[in-house]
Amino acid sequence: MSNNFADRLTDGIRSKGAPIAVGLDPQYGRLPVAIREDKEFNDELDTEAAIDAIFEFSTKVLRIIAPHVPAVKMNIAFFEKYYSEGIEAYYSLIEEADNLGLEVIGDVKRADIPSSNEAYAQAHLANPEYTDMEDLLTPDAITLNPYFGIEALNPFVKICREQGKGIFVVVRSSNPEASAIQEIVDAEGKKVYERIAEQVASIADDAELVGVNGYSSVGAVVGASDAEAASRLREIMPKSIFLVPGYGAQGGGADAIKACFKDGAGAIVTASRSIIYAYERDEYKEASSWEQAVEQAVADMKTQINQMINAK
Amino acid sequence: MSNNFADRLTDGIRSKGAPIAVGLDPQYGRLPVAIREDKEFNDELDTEAAIDAIFEFSTKVLRIIAPHVPAVKMNIAFFEKYYSEGIEAYYSLIEEADNLGLEVIGDVKRADIPSSNEAYAQAHLANPEYTDMEDLLTPDAITLNPYFGIEALNPFVKICREQGKGIFVVVRSSNPEASAIQEIVDAEGKKVYERIAEQVASIADDAELVGVNGYSSVGAVVGASDAEAASRLREIMPKSIFLVPGYGAQGGGADAIKACFKDGAGAIVTASRSIIYAYERDEYKEASSWEQAVEQAVADMKTQINQMINAK
Numbered sequence: 001m002s003n004n005f006a007d008r009l010t011d012g013i014r015s016k017g018a019p020i021a022v023g024l025d026p027q028y029g030r031l032p033v034a035i036r037e038d039k040e041f042n043d044e045l046d047t048e049a050a051i052d053a054i055f056e057f058s059t060k061v062l063r064i065i066a067p068h069v070p071a072v073k074m075n076i077a078f079f080e081k082y083y084s085e086g087i088e089a090y091y092s093l094i095e096e097a098d099n100l101g102l103e104v105i106g107d108v109k110r111a112d113i114p115s116s117n118e119a120y121a122q123a124h125l126a127n128p129e130y131t132d133m134e135d136l137l138t139p140d141a142i143t144l145n146p147y148f149g150i151e152a153l154n155p156f157v158k159i160c161r162e163q164g165k166g167i168f169v170v171v172r173s174s175n176p177e178a179s180a181i182q183e184i185v186d187a188e189g190k191k192v193y194e195r196i197a198e199q200v201a202s203i204a205d206d207a208e209l210v211g212v213n214g215y216s217s218v219g220a221v222v223g224a225s226d227a228e229a230a231s232r233l234r235e236i237m238p239k240s241i242f243l244v245p246g247y248g249a250q251g252g253g254a255d256a257i258k259a260c261f262k263d264g265a266g267a268i269v270t271a272s273r274s275i276i277y278a279y280e281r282d283e284y285k286e287a288s289s290w291e292q293a294v295e296q297a298v299a300d301m302k303t304q305i306n307q308m309i310n311a312k
Numbered sequence: 313m314s315n316n317f318a319d320r321l322t323d324g325i326r327s328k329g330a331p332i333a334v335g336l337d338p339q340y341g342r343l344p345v346a347i348r349e350d351k352e353f354n355d356e357l358d359t360e361a362a363i364d365a366i367f368e369f370s371t372k373v374l375r376i377i378a379p380h381v382p383a384v385k386m387n388i389a390f391f392e393k394y395y396s397e398g399i400e401a402y403y404s405l406i407e408e409a410d411n412l413g414l415e416v417i418g419d420v421k422r423a424d425i426p427s428s429n430e431a432y433a434q435a436h437l438a439n440p441e442y443t444d445m446e447d448l449l450t451p452d453a454i455t456l457n458p459y460f461g462i463e464a465l466n467p468f469v470k471i472c473r474e475q476g477k478g479i480f481v482v483v484r485s486s487n488p489e490a491s492a493i494q495e496i497v498d499a500e501g502k503k504v505y506e507r508i509a510e511q512v513a514s515i516a517d518d519a520e521l522v523g524v525n526g527y528s529s530v531g532a533v534v535g536a537s538d539a540e541a542a543s544r545l546r547e548i549m550p551k552s553i554f555l556v557p558g559y560g561a562q563g564g565g566a567d568a569i570k571a572c573f574k575d576g577a578g579a580i581v582t583a584s585r586s587i588i589y590a591y592e593r594d595e596y597k598e599a600s601s602w603e604q605a606v607e608q609a610v611a612d613m614k615t616q617i618n619q620m621i622n623a624k
Contacts, residue, residue, distance in 0.1 A: 025427075025428070025431075027431075045441060045442050045443045045444075046442060046443055046444050047442045047444055047445055048444060050442075075424075075428055075431075077422075077424060077428040077429075077431035077432045077435065078428075078431045080431065080432065080435035080436070081431045081432075081434040081435040082435075083399060083400075083403060083435070083445065083448065084396040084397070084399040084400035084403065085396070086435075087395060087396040087399050088395075088396040091395060091396070109422070109423065109424050109428075109457075110389075110421070111421065111457065112387075112389060112419075112421050113485060113486065113487040114487065114489070115337075116337070116387055116389040116390075116421075117389075119337075119339075119387075119389035119390050119392065119393045120389045120392065120393075122393040123389065123392035123393040123394075123395065123398075124392070129357060130357050130358060130359045130362075131357045131358055132357075132358050132359055132360060133359055133395065136395065145421075145423065145457050145459050146459060146493060147457050147458060147459045147482060147485075147490070147493060147494070148482075148485055148487060148489060148490050149487065149488075149489030149490040149491065149492045149493055149494075150489070150492060150493075151489035151492065152487055152489035152490065170459060170460075173425065173459075173460055174425065175425040175426065175460060175461065175464055176461075177426070177460060177461030177462070177463035177464035178459070178460050178461040178464065179461065180461045180462060180463065180507075180511060181458060181459060181461055181462075181504065181507070181508060181511075182459070182461075184496070184498050184504055184507055185498060185499055186496050186497060186498060186499070187497055187498070187499055192493070192496055192504060195492075195493065195496055196493060199492060199493075
């Protein structure tokens with residue numbers, strides 16, 4: 001297996017025919033009744049019962065999706081809410097996902113000044129340096145926030161270079177509240193997210209980070225809410241893989257998703273709630289089980305995304 | 313005790329005569345030899361030994377500083393690097409600090425889209441809603457990142473209102489790399505950090521958040537690297553308490569620190585490494601113990617900050 005994250009991810013996308021990362025944002029209240037009722041304490045307010053149920057659900061979801069998609073995006077917020085035990089479950093699920101051959105993207109959105117980023121890089125991206133934690137696995141890539149400056153993210157970039165890991169810097173997020181900062185326009189008419197994109201492009205274009213497939217292990221989060229913005233960002237960051245939220249629950253449009261790709265490659269679309277809670281959706285009410293609903297939703301998303309990319 | 317965070321913090325600053333929050337960024341390699349040698353495994357690469365030593369050091373530091381300062385700022389990055397066990401230590405230390413009467417600021421720098429922010433608010437700011445975690449304590453306030461938009465931070469603001477907690481939004485950070493984004497100038501000549509400050513001011517000025525002392529539980533992180541910038545931000549955000557990094561290791565100037573205050577109030581300066589590792593500093597080489605060096609460094613900082621604030 002390649003020691004370049006961008007190569008591993010693009011190879012995975014190609015071999016599965018699916019530029020899709022399923023997002024794992026497990027919430028106890030939305031788990032299938034079958035799983036909640038099976039627990040000794042059917043009680044959302046008991047952390048042990050909740051984590052138990054979330055772990056069982058998540059491992060099943062991973063097994064369902066692994067044959068169909070190359071990657072899973074795990075949102076750490078939904079594990080942090082269970083404190084240290086939630087974090088234990090988070091790292092255990094990374095191991096499960098890795099065993100299934102999935103690339104794991106830790107959706108951690110971290111950033112601080114460089115000395116703190118070193119500690120965060122150790123926590124979330126670097127291979128453990130502790131002798132008693134040798135077996136613990138960290139994600140293959142993580143998401144990062146640009147507000148402390150792209151250069152402040154160097155401790156993470158260093159791990160990408162040295163350990164074949166990846167990062168996705170949030171350039172343009174998919175939530176409407178973000179425009180108040182990300183769309184501020186500078187004196188030359190450039191938006192803040194374009195300025196960030198230029199900086200991401202400049203660190204991404206580095207021989208030690210760019211793989212044989214032509215993509216860099218320094219990628220970008222680009223929301224699929226505006227086709228024009230996506231095309232512009234695609235031009236500014238030619239070597240970065242786009243991690244594209246905004247499909248499904250967040251409502252991304254087909255044109256905007258297509259615009260994140262370059263000749264059908266270089267992007268991976270994420271969907272979280274619309275897939276993992278597919279059994280709540282009307283179109284999957286007829287499924288024979290919640291598992292079948294999830295599997296069908298992944299298959300349908302794969303078809304839809306490929307249609308979008310290939311549309312004239 | 314007041315159920316408004318801003319009141320609790322400003323009362324604490326007044327009663328201790330110290331607008332200071334000591335930053336706890338524990339790093340095993342810098343701990344006093346006396347503590348490291350005392351451990352069963354004197355081994356930085358053994359998480360159990362490292363956390364043990366960090367916990368012992370941190371509880372001692374908390375006891376030393378508690379009589380002198382109103383607050384401690386705990387940087388979660390240095391706990392996350394020890395995975396779930398580090399997080400367990402983080403929450404235990406919050407309890408220790410609370411028992412000592414300190415306000416606890418969790419330096420977590422979180423932010424994401426609103427649905428994820430709800431989970432982060434549950435993890436880091438809200439009182440636990442789990443029946444088996446009733447005794448766990450979360451911080452009194454946390455730091456947040458503005459890049460997803462100030463309005464996206466509403467789940468945290470809601471907890472401030474309902475549970476008497478606080479937030480500090482990073483407006484202008486103290487690291488030089490940040491200027492590439494925070495100092496982008498818009499078409500009207502305003503910098504990005506000023507635009508963020510305006511948005512922070514608009515949510516801070518809310519009757520449910522402003523305490524009897526006139527300050528809001530929605531504060532701002534304002535680095536002390538530029539007096540002019542600090543004065544301008546002081547004007548834009550009259551009701552926000554400024555959490556001011558950049559003293560000590562990060563080298564903040566006296567003028568810039570003074571400019572963060574309004575009539576000697578409304579700000580709290582943080583110092584981390586220069587205090588907790590005071591025993592490494594030449595001026596404290598004569599101290600009879602590492603504990604005495606730390607205590608003297610806090611006392612000296614208190615004198616210096618008060619001189620800065622009161623300087624003509």
